[in-house]
Amino acid sequence: MRVRPFRRVPQHKGSRAWKWHQQESDEFEPFESRLRKGLWCPPRLRGRDASVIEEVNDWYFAMLHDRQRNDFYWSALGRLVKGKRVVDIGAGCGLLSLMAARLGAESVLAVEASREMCTLARLNLQRNGLADTVRVVNSWSCDVALPPQERADVVVSETLGTLLLGECAHLHLSDARKRLAKPDAVVVPACGTQFARLVMSPSLASLSAAPPPEACHGFDLSATNALQDTAGLYFTKDRGVRLSSLTDLTAMSQSIPLFSAEFGVTEPHDIPRSMTFQVEAKHSGVVHAVVTTWEAEAPGGGGPVLSTDYESTRGQPWGFFRDMQWGQGIQLVEDFDAAPRLASRGAAPPPVPFQVVEGERLALTVRLSHPDRMSIQFRLQRARDQ
Amino acid sequence: MRVRPFRRVPQHKGSRAWKWHQQESDEFEPFESRLRKGLWCPPRLRGRDASVIEEVNDWYFAMLHDRQRNDFYWSALGRLVKGKRVVDIGAGCGLLSLMAARLGAESVLAVEASREMCTLARLNLQRNGLADTVRVVNSWSCDVALPPQERADVVVSETLGTLLLGECAHLHLSDARKRLAKPDAVVVPACGTQFARLVMSPSLASLSAAPPPEACHGFDLSATNALQDTAGLYFTKDRGVRLSSLTDLTAMSQSIPLFSAEFGVTEPHDIPRSMTFQVEAKHSGVVHAVVTTWEAEAPGGGGPVLSTDYESTRGQPWGFFRDMQWGQGIQLVEDFDAAPRLASRGAAPPPVPFQVVEGERLALTVRLSHPDRMSIQFRLQRARDQ
Numbered sequence: 081m082r083v084r085p086f087r088r089v090p091q092h093k094g095s096r097a098w099k100w101h102q103q104e105s106d107e108f109e110p111f112e113s114r115l116r117k118g119l120w121c122p123p124r125l126r127g128r129d130a131s132v133i134e135e136v137n138d139w140y141f142a143m144l145h146d147r148q149r150n151d152f153y154w155s156a157l158g159r160l161v162k163g164k165r166v167v168d169i170g171a172g173c174g175l176l177s178l179m180a181a182r183l184g185a186e187s188v189l190a191v192e193a194s195r196e197m198c199t200l201a202r203l204n205l206q207r208n209g210l211a212d213t214v215r216v217v218n219s220w221s222c223d224v225a226l227p228p229q230e231r232a233d234v235v236v237s238e239t240l241g242t243l244l245l246g247e248c249a250h251l252h253l254s255d256a257r258k259r260l261a262k263p264d265a266v267v268v269p270a271c272g273t274q275f276a277r278l279v280m281s282p283s284l285a286s287l288s289a290a291p292p293p294e295a296c297h298g299f300d301l302s303a304t305n306a307l308q309d310t311a312g313l314y315f316t317k318d319r320g321v322r323l324s325s326l327t328d329l330t331a332m333s334q335s336i337p338l339f340s341a342e343f344g345v346t347e348p349h350d351i352p353r354s355m356t357f358q359v360e361a362k363h364s365g366v367v368h369a370v371v372t373t374w375e376a377e378a379p380g381g382g383g384p385v386l387s388t389d390y391e392s393t394r395g396q397p398w399g400f401f402r403d404m405q406w407g408q409g410i411q412l413v414e415d416f417d418a419a420p421r422l423a424s425r426g427a428a429p430p431p432v433p434f435q436v437v438e439g440e441r442l443a444l445t446v447r448l449s450h451p452d453r454m455s456i457q458f459r460l461q462r463a464r465d466q
Numbered sequence: 467m468r469v470r471p472f473r474r475v476p477q478h479k480g481s482r483a484w485k486w487h488q489q490e491s492d493e494f495e496p497f498e499s500r501l502r503k504g505l506w507c508p509p510r511l512r513g514r515d516a517s518v519i520e521e522v523n524d525w526y527f528a529m530l531h532d533r534q535r536n537d538f539y540w541s542a543l544g545r546l547v548k549g550k551r552v553v554d555i556g557a558g559c560g561l562l563s564l565m566a567a568r569l570g571a572e573s574v575l576a577v578e579a580s581r582e583m584c585t586l587a588r589l590n591l592q593r594n595g596l597a598d599t600v601r602v603v604n605s606w607s608c609d610v611a612l613p614p615q616e617r618a619d620v621v622v623s624e625t626l627g628t629l630l631l632g633e634c635a636h637l638h639l640s641d642a643r644k645r646l647a648k649p650d651a652v653v654v655p656a657c658g659t660q661f662a663r664l665v666m667s668p669s670l671a672s673l674s675a676a677p678p679p680e681a682c683h684g685f686d687l688s689a690t691n692a693l694q695d696t697a698g699l700y701f702t703k704d705r706g707v708r709l710s711s712l713t714d715l716t717a718m719s720q721s722i723p724l725f726s727a728e729f730g731v732t733e734p735h736d737i738p739r740s741m742t743f744q745v746e747a748k749h750s751g752v753v754h755a756v757v758t759t760w761e762a763e764a765p766g767g768g769g770p771v772l773s774t775d776y777e778s779t780r781g782q783p784w785g786f787f788r789d790m791q792w793g794q795g796i797q798l799v800e801d802f803d804a805a806p807r808l809a810s811r812g813a814a815p816p817p818v819p820f821q822v823v824e825g826e827r828l829a830l831t832v833r834l835s836h837p838d839r840m841s842i843q844f845r846l847q848r849a850r851d852q
Contacts, residue, residue, distance in 0.1 A: 092584050115697065116507070118739055118836030119843040121698050122802060124815060137674055138691045138705060144687060164608060173690040179683065188651060196693070203814050205690035287790055288523055290559070291531050297540055297565065301530060303589035304559040307522045307582070311508050320703035320790055325711055353504055366570065404673055404706055416508060429588050444700055450504030457505040 093296050108132070108196070129196040139317070140274040142404035144175065148396065150239070152386050154179055156268045157236065161185040162235035169221045169252055172216065174201035176236050181205075181213040188214040188258075189232065191221045224260060232261040235344060236268040242315045242388070242406050244274040244374040245454050248350065249465065250341050257344035267344035269386065272376035274340075275384035276444070276458065278333035278359065278413070281326055285368040287319070288412050306343050306428035310414040312429060313372065313456060316407035323408055324399060332367050332436065333359045335389070338446050338456070348453045356445045361436040368433075370444070370458045372409035413460050434460055449453045484707075494582070498743070515582040525703070528790035530561065534782065538772050539622065540565055541656045542764035546620050547571040555607045555623035555645050557636055560600065562622050567591075567599040575618065575646075577607045579642050607638050616671060618647040621730060622654040627839035628701045628774070628792050630660040630760040631840050635736065636727050643730035655772065658762035660726075662830070662844065664719035664745065664753045664799070667712055671754040673705070674798050685847070695802040697759035699758065699842060702793035709757065709776040709794055710785060718822065721775070724832050734839045742831045744748040744849060747822040749763035754819075756830070756844045758795035774838045799846050820846055 092256055108129040112121035125133065135378045143149065153176055157166075162184035171190035180188045192198050197382070198218040205211040219225060226232075235256050241247035261267075288308055290301035316323055323329060336359060339351050373389040389408045393399030414431035437440065441463035449455040486691055494515040498507035511519065529535065537561055543552075549571035554563045557576035568575045578584050584604040591597040599848035603610060612618075621642050627633040647653075674694055702709055709715060722745060725737050748752070759775040774792045779785030800817035822828065827849035833843040 097627065109696075111695075114844075116835035116838075116841045119833055120697065120845065121840065122800075124692065124805065125695070125697055128560065128693065133693050133695050136690070137695045139699070141675055141690075141694075142673050144682065144690070145672050147681065150682060158474060173687055175682070175685065177688060182683075182685075200689045200692060201813060204685070204687055207686045207689065230745055258550070283786060284785070286531050287528050289527055294531065296530065296536060296561070297568075298592045299561065299568075299590070301559055301561060301595065303586045304522070304527075304530070305512065306510065306586060307519050308527075309497075309498075309511070309523045311506065311511055314523070317706035318704075320706050320793065322706065322708070322711075325708075345606050362776050391812045400669060407706065414508075421508065431510065447505055449502035452502075455505065457501075459506065459675050 132196045139405045142401045147398045151386045152202045167232035167233045169237035170239045174204045177214045181210040190216045193220045244272045249313040253343040266379045269376040271342045271378040274338045275335045275373045277335045280331040280365045303428045305430035310412045313409045313411045324394040351453045359442045361440040366415045366433045370411045518582045525791045528787045531787040538770045550619035552620045553618035556625045560590045567596040576602045579606045628688045630658045637727040652765045655762040656726045656765040660724045661721045661759045663721045666751045689814045689815035696798045699795045699797045710780040737839045745828045747826040750823045752819045753799045756797045775841045796850040
């Protein structure tokens with residue numbers, strides 16, 4: 081799991097993508113040092129890696145409960161690994177390596193940067209009688225080297241974030257495929273597509289704006305809206321919001337495929353830094369936000385698809401766990417072109433809501449962070465030809 | 467709002483409570499510097515304080531929408547401030563100061579450490595025609611000094627966290643009452659009580675444990691449970707969980723009042739560092755977690771009460787916003803006394819679930835962090851006299 085220091089890091093945070101090789105995988109802060117003075121540390125947790133404990137309890141356990149995700153990998157590996165060499169990038173507690181071994185892989189190399197997780201993965205392998213097939217290596221995948229005869233036929237990894245490329249799956253899978261796998265190796269997942277959709281939701285919008293006077297004892301608090309963040313994407317899980325439980329969420333556009341990545345092949349420079357999509361408003365109203373979701377597919381297609389769309393997770397027994405792991409990205413929308421142009425900053429101009437009428441043509445510009453393409457930013461405008 | 471750098475900081479994080487005076491309130495990171503390379507910063511947000519923008523969009527806007535909270539302050543101030551001098555500690559965008567001014571206060575001193583928020587508070591005061599009554603001071607409250615004749619009759623503040631004392635309301639209100647208010651000054655809220663309740667919820671427990679083999683293609687992943695955190699309290703909002711939307715949550719005990727604080731009077735050393743409560747199991751089953759909630763009251767009592775209990779927020783129109791601001795604290799429970807005593811750490815002993823039978827007597831030990839009493843930690847055991 082330690083190929084994923086990027087999970088749930090929105091674009092506000094500094095990129096650590098290019099600092100992998102500077103990190104020492106055996107440096108860590110012990111759990112007890114994060115407890116405030118006066119609190120007790122159970123012996124079981126003493127000396128363990130605090131940041132790994134935090135990540136595992138925050139989203140990793142939830143991920144292990146996502147049955148449809150597990151079925152996706154079980155099904156894909158079942159068609160690919162019999163008699164093959166497999167490498168698992170960011171193996172965590174070893175579930176995907178266990179699957180590959182049980183499904184008949186000749187050998188599995190499980191690469192995991194957290195020493196803590198490697199220890200537990202080895203225990204899990206022993207308890208399942210598969211320790212002879214799987215070798216656990218405590219390293220960042222970019223620091224592992226393999227001679228040609230030991231390279232893998234199948235590269236498997238689950239390093240997808242709330243954003244498709246938010247954990248740099250494209251970076252370490254293209255690196256792993258080049259250096260740790262045979263030239264004709266197959267990668268699981270094979271590819272993924274990042275989507276975006278315009279939505280209207282008064283309750284979602286209320287979370288990011290001051291209340292109107294009639295809802296707040298008559299007070300005009302509109303100056304506060306100068307701080308409304310319409311430039312950054314936030315992750316639903318970080319704010320405690322589950323889109324599938326909002327009762328007033330209306331899709332204001334189709335789900336728009338922004339770009340696709342072929343894992344193991346796509347390099348960051350294969351994805352444009354900026355793209356503009358023509359979008360038609362499905363309803364009249366206000367576009368409050370852009371919601372990001374993604375889909376990932378197994379090699380050969382035809383099998384189950386992994387999706388973070390809130391329409392896919394709603395009502396599913398595994399939906400709760402998927403939302404507690406990935407959720408969706410949300411960027412608030414404002415009508416920048418309608419903003420008062422001459423307003424001084426001292427006047428704290430508030431963002432102007434983006435009103436649309438049904439059938440109106442809009443232009444959604446998508447920017448990706450450079451050079452990693454990990455983060456996404458949207459800007460909605462009226463289509464120019466209207 | 468900048469008296470609250472502590473909001474939503476669970477006990478894992480280092481205390482900044484004693485570093486207030488070292489902080490410079492006009493040092494900040496501009497918003498654009500947190501955007502990844504390649505992304506665009508709207509002119510409206512350029513040069514603004516990034517951490518204030520993050521806090522305001524994360525929970526502050528949600529808080530302003532909590533009508534029952536606003537009504538609590540409106541009602542309490544309405545009975546107290548006519549013709550009086552008021553000081554508002556951590557004034558944020560100025561809502562409580564606006565209320566006091568509109569309700570007839572002679573003067574209001576709004577103390578706010580964020581320069582950004584002070585600017586917006588002044589705009590809000592102008593827009594509501596109350597700028598003559600309210601003076602905004604950009605400072606930490608502990609750095610403000612007032613001559614005796616300018617001291618306040620009423621101290622108002624909303625610096626409550628997910629934990630009652632999690633933002634150090636007790637520290638800065640006792641300081642403010644001593645130095646910025648008259649000896650007989652009234653504080654709003656007057657007092658608060660911290661509660662805890664034992665709960666059973668398989669879905670909540672699943673978020674913090676590996677799935678059993680039958681739910682995960684037959685694999686035994688139990689070694690991973692060595693990382694289950696049963697020592698730290700997490701905040702529901704931080705993990706994306708809303709207790710009021712869990713369908714399998716059962717109260718396994720009464721709601722237990724742990725301690726009360728009289729704001730402006732209670733000092734940290736008035737609250738014991740450790741307490742043990744006798745608790746009776748209401749049902750047979752597993753105690754998965756302890757949930758913390760609090761209640762706060764206005765001076766004189768009798769008016770509305772502020773509560774973070776998920777039973778209070780469920781189904782209320784303001785419940786969503788309260789959960790998006792405060793939510794609850796959760797600490798997982800394990801049966802430490804039933805843990806294998808001789809297990810070596812290498813064997814990664816998993817936590818033992820805490821099974822109870824209806825009517826069983828239990829002992830809940832509560833530890834508070836020292837010296838601030840900001841954080842709480844629980845340990846559940848069988849009552850010794852059984």
